[in-house]
Amino acid sequence: MPNLAxxxxxxxxxxxFPAARVRTDARRLIEDKLIEPGAPGVAVEINPADFALLLLAVASGAPLRSVADITASLASCVPNGVDVGVMPEAIRPAKRTAFDLLHDLVWSPDNSPVTAIEVCESWPxxxxxxxxxxxxxQPAGALAGHWSGNKQRRATTVPASAIALAAKHLFGDTK
Known part of the structure; x- marks a missing residue:
């Protein structure tokens, strides 16, 4: 299992991404228990789910004081803001979140249809x-296709090929 370093x-x-920023964001995620901490004298181990959360945290550009909250908000976003939980069970599709799709990309990069990921810094x-x-x-209940704030939209785009190379380097045949 790969470690945090x-x-x-x-x-x-x-x-x-700047290594110092990645380390700082990782520390915040560990403090807020989004990533499992290591034991005393043992390095923090990173699995594909942790890597996906760390990628969301760094790409979000969130202020350090709120990086864990914003990462959790981004991870729970649903397609077009549609909350499938309110649908009748007979027609309810499986709930997919942004975290699920990103985790799938990290877990099996060769089978993913994703070509790039864009994480908005101005709103979730x-x-x-x-x-x-x-x-x-977007967050459940958001108006799809509408500008979600009164600020300029600023986003970080990461090519899926870069994520795939990082995932293969980290997890290789250990998955």
Whole structure:
């Protein structure tokens, strides 16, 4: 199992994020128990789910004081803000979140239709670019297709190929 230092190096080398920022965001996620801490004298181990959360945290550009809250908000975003929990069970599709799609990309990068991931810094939104178009993941109840704030939209785009290379470097055949 890869440790935190190798995950920081992978995000720096393959995705271009500053290593110091990745380490600081990881520390915040560990403090808020989104990533399992290591034991005394034992390095923090990173699994594909932890790596996906760390990627969301760093790409969000969130202030350090709120990086864990914003990461959790981004991870729970649903396609077009549609809450499937209110649908009748007979027609309810499986609930998919932004975290699920990103985790699938990290877990099996060769089978993913995603070509790029865009994480909005101005409001909670994760956009997945595919060969067929885009899918916007927003908080449940958000108005799809509407500007979610009164600020300029600022986002970080990460190519899926960079994430795939980082995931293969970290997890290789250990999955």
């Amino acid at each position: 190798s995950a920081v190096a992978a995000l720096h080398d393959y995705c271009g 939104e994760v956009t997945f670019h595919t060969r067929d178009g885009i899918v916007r993941f």
